Amino acid sequence: MSKALYIHWPFCLAKCPYCDFNSHVRANTDAAAWQAALLADMRHEASVAGGEPLDSVFFGGGTPSLMPPALVAALLDEAERLWGFSDGIEITLEANPSSVEAAKFAALADAGVNRVSLGVQSLRDEALRFLGRLHGADEARMALETAQAHFCRVSVDFIYARPGQTLETWREELTEALALGTGHISLYQLTIEPGTRFATDVRTGALDPLDDDSAADLFALTREMTEAAGLPAYEISNHARPGEESRHNLTYWRYADYAGIGPGAHGRRGGAATVRHRKPENYLKAVHERRHGIAEERTLGVSEQLSEALLMGLRLGEGVDLAALASRFGVTAESLIDADKLALHQRLGLAWRQGQRVGVTPAGMPLLDALLGDLVPADLVAG
Structure with missing residues (x-):
């Protein structure tokens, strides 16, 4: 049963040119209407995915730090009433560093938020303007x-x-970033996502992305510097002091169930996938009519679940426990990984195996997409 709750706030002050998340710019938002809708959606989800107390709550977006702190407090109070909170629950809210939003931090902490993910993106003004x-x-x-x-x-x-x-230039900037003293840092390579303004700029020749070899060199430097700073990579783009890993994101990567509410939110529960309506207005209309915002709910076949679990788990430094996954889904461990391809990539230094646990090495992480295509059997990917 769900032990993690994701709440999506879809609104931003502006759409970033690299962003393909479900975010929308609106002149005004009706906080009371959104509170009523999100509470109703949450109650529906709890009615079908109740059970154990929550280990984590994550407010993502969009820009959740634009939410009124009173709305955050109301949602957390209801989540605790519906599910209960485990001792030491992690409650994360994504925030942007504008002074208007930063002024809310005290009120958000009073509301129950105990972890913030701050979208700094760069410590260079020129780069921030570009982004x-x-x-x-x-x-x-x-x-x-x-x-x-x-x-x-x-x-x-x-x-x-x-x-x-x-x-x-990246060594200099990353040195400054690591000196900020946070226990967790997410370092994402700029990718050109379809449908974004940057994708249009690449198509028209207005933007020339960094070449793959240079990006791989930057990735290697990033791994070296974060490791030396005591924040090793526990996932391809995420680095933390031991014990400060994002518990919520580990829920996804370890393929545990989670409830997702709000526009465009995804969820997994009991072998079923849920997706909420993406457009804010359509979401509000659906909740008004049906008391939930679900646009699609479907049962996942075992092969699809196994494929998702492997594709997510191999992003992690800890890799995947094939025996545990096989036991969970009633299959053989041998059916989960292409043994010949794994042996090949082990010889190349791109993958590793320790007993029933397999993973991708730091050298293999820049090639993760290609490795996943090789290591995960085609019949699983095809579902």
């Missing part, structure tokens, strides 16, 4: 100081492998 961010580097540093004063755990996000970025 379409509304804050500057100094504002980001001040917001981080405020966050660290109010929350016991703070994570920061950065985007690297930007056009023209060199090993020297």
Whole structure:
């Protein structure tokens, strides 16, 4: 049963040119209407996926730090009433470093948020302008100081492998980022996602992405520096001091159940996948008519679940326990991995195996997509 809850707030002040998340710019939002809708959606989910107390709650977006703190408090109070909270629950909210949002941090902490993920993205004003961010580097540093004063755990996000970025400039910026003192840092390579403004810029020749070899060199440097700083990679893009890993994201990567509410939110429960309506107006209409925002709910076949579990789990430094996965789904461990391809990639230093646990090495992580295509049997991927 669900032990994690994801709440999606779809609104942003502006759409970033690299973003393909379900985010929308609206002049006004009716907080009372959204509170009523999200509470109703949450109650529906709890009625079919109740059970154990929640280990984590995650407010994602969009820009959840635009939410009124009173709305955050109401949602957390209801979640605790419906599910209960485990001791030491992790309650994360994504935030942008604008001064308006940073001023809310004290109220958000009072509402129950105990971990913030701050979208710094860069400590260079020129890069922030390129990325379409509304804050500057100094504002980001001040917001981080405020966050660290109010929350016991703070994570920061950065985007690297930007056009023209060199090993020297990234080493300098990452050194500054690691000196910020957070226990968790997410370092994402810039990828050109379909449907984004950057995708249009690449198509028209206005943007020339960094080449793959240079990006791989930056990835290797990132691994080396974070390891030396005591924040090793526990997932391809996520680094943490031991014990400060994102419990919520580990729920996804370890393929455990989670409830997802809000526009466009995905969920997994009892072998079924749920997807909420993406467009905010359609979501509100659905909740008004049916008391939930589900647009699609379908049962996943065993092969599809196994494929998802492997594709997610192999992103982790800890890899995947084939015996545990086989026992969970009633299959043989041998059917989960292409043994010949695994042996080949082991010889190449790209994959590893320790007993029944398999994974991708740091050298293999830049090639993860290709490796997944090789290691996960085709019949599982095909479902």
